[in-house]
Amino acid sequence: MGALRRKLTRAGLPGLLVTHLPDLRYLCGFTGSSAALAVTRRGARLFTDGRYTAQAAAETKAAKVQIVSNPPAVAAVQWLAAQPGVEMAGFDPAHTTVAGLTALKTALPYRLRRSFLAALPVAFVESLRQVKDEDELSVMREAALLGCRLFEHILNEFRPGITEIEVAAELEHQARLLGAEGMSFETIVASGPRSALPHGRATAFALPRRGFLTLDFGVILKGYCSDMTRTVFLGKPKPKERRAYAAVLEAQEAAVAAVTSGASCGEVDEAARGVLRREGLAEAFSHSTGHGVGLEIHEPPRVGSGQSARLLPGMVITIEPGIYLPGEFGIRIEDMVAVTRNGGQVLTPAPKALIEL
């Protein structure tokens, strides 16, 4: 909250409306599904509804709680407008709908409708979340290690005839039993030629006798997301398949090695992209190298081509180059990496040498 207030002062904003739930959880700890947080230079107040009376009291730090019967964001804006010295408040244009903004303005006194709410710069609160503190890193390490345990578990579950959906179901069931609150995103299980789909949903098809199998999944632990991908081989790979895997692995490791405090995201991306370009696979690598991760599965920074944002100690990013050869196969290898003063620390130490099953 201190860093946020300094940012508000620098932006010349006496007030702030926070409605994006991960931002709100980050700033005051509340995890319910309907709330708004109002912040001024002097205080902060959380608005939520009667379903969350007990939960808000137990969870909320650094803000007073007020239970309201009108929409929380409306109550928050009206409260802000009534605070002495608050003649303007920032709102997040990336997480406020056009209809939502109209409703907020309509709830204000007529003279304030045009002037009171000001669009915040891009990722105003989100960018604070990029650098994780020790408590957050400790939870994220735990989440990442849980992911590794799930990968180890699932390797023992492949039997003839098992379908992609059954693999996903087993992985998700085990995640729940090991304490995950849920999955960070829809589990990707893509086998054989389907591994060439970067976002292959699990299907009712049985795993093939031979071919690549890509598993991309993450768990949520205490609100924080993990994210990892491994590609294994069912049967015996051909030389071309081995070479392709080796190229992706080399690219992935080069990008991990490029993670240092002060490096630009574009430099990290280029470390992976350069390796694949040299192997003639530049075209087959059709996405960015990675992204920030935390309370949301995709957060700033974007680790992509030409991105000038610089890495700072405490950031957690994914490094996940991949290649996709339509009709043939695809390969992706992904780790979560924490940026430290001494380089990148891999949070997902599951094996990356090609596993043949």
Added chain:
Amino acid sequence: MGALRRKLTRAGLPGLLVTHLPDLRYLCGFTGSSAALAVTRRGARLFTDGRYTAQAAAETKAAKVQIVSNPPAVAAVQWLAAQPGVEMAGFDPAHTTVAGLTALKTALPYRLRRSFLAALPVAFVESLRQVKDEDELSVMREAALLGCRLFEHILNEFRPGITEIEVAAELEHQARLLGAEGMSFETIVASGPRSALPHGRATAFALPRRGFLTLDFGVILKGYCSDMTRTVFLGKPKPKERRAYAAVLEAQEAAVAAVTSGASCGEVDEAARGVLRREGLAEAFSHSTGHGVGLEIHEPPRVGSGQSARLLPGMVITIEPGIYLPGEFGIRIEDMVAVTRNGGQVLTPAPKALIEL
């Protein structure tokens, strides 16, 4: 698409931008996660990115497909603006962020920035989705019956020491194995005094020896959501608990009986609310009686107090009155009900008499 075009004509709109994914799936069948649909009186065009080339070709009906490298909504708006006779297009203010609208306007020729995009009335496309056709009803029946099978399955899984999370995990695992694409929402398993939380997430607490247990869950099948709640009793209920359950059941059945083509949503709500009021439980029933369901878990109409919208054949709504006595217990019973010319048809025929386990 025909009904949509008639609506556009009536609204005096020559063009329409559709970005809300369930609307887009409804109108043209595409199920990917990044797309926009542009509709004029003469044609429709789906814009998506290169990851979805194969999928868009296979799934899309009633629209041409165009693969783009800029954001699909931007491409769609630029295409609309280039169509002869299209001097204005509607956009959905409830599903367009303030930042998103700015990006769309910036992508337009300067002379069109102020005038081209017009906010649609509330639920312009969504309201078409309220009335389901025979194909949709058939999928929703199947999804609802899958829910009933899961309820039956889970009744056999309660053993001493099992936690709420393990119950949720087993239910979700079984759902996947029986063909569900996922759950419609986070499974609610709330036992003992926690049943008094209308949105009790499953916790790591073991089920108590005695008390109510509320299970509220739904599956997704071919994109359509199911939704049902049953409350069972662990051990032997006391007379007060029995009476409370009987009151909720009577309220629920009264509301189901009130479902007829032409009835207002407020009348259906009042049928349940009146019963609970008579039992002195009006205060404990703190939410609406139900909501529409379909491609999204919450759709119009809202079946709440004073709602004047009228039920039409083909609508599918939930009927889910509940009571919540903080520190004591809660009870909720929920069915999915299809509106037919001859009254309401319950799609979730799982038993509702109080089950004692």
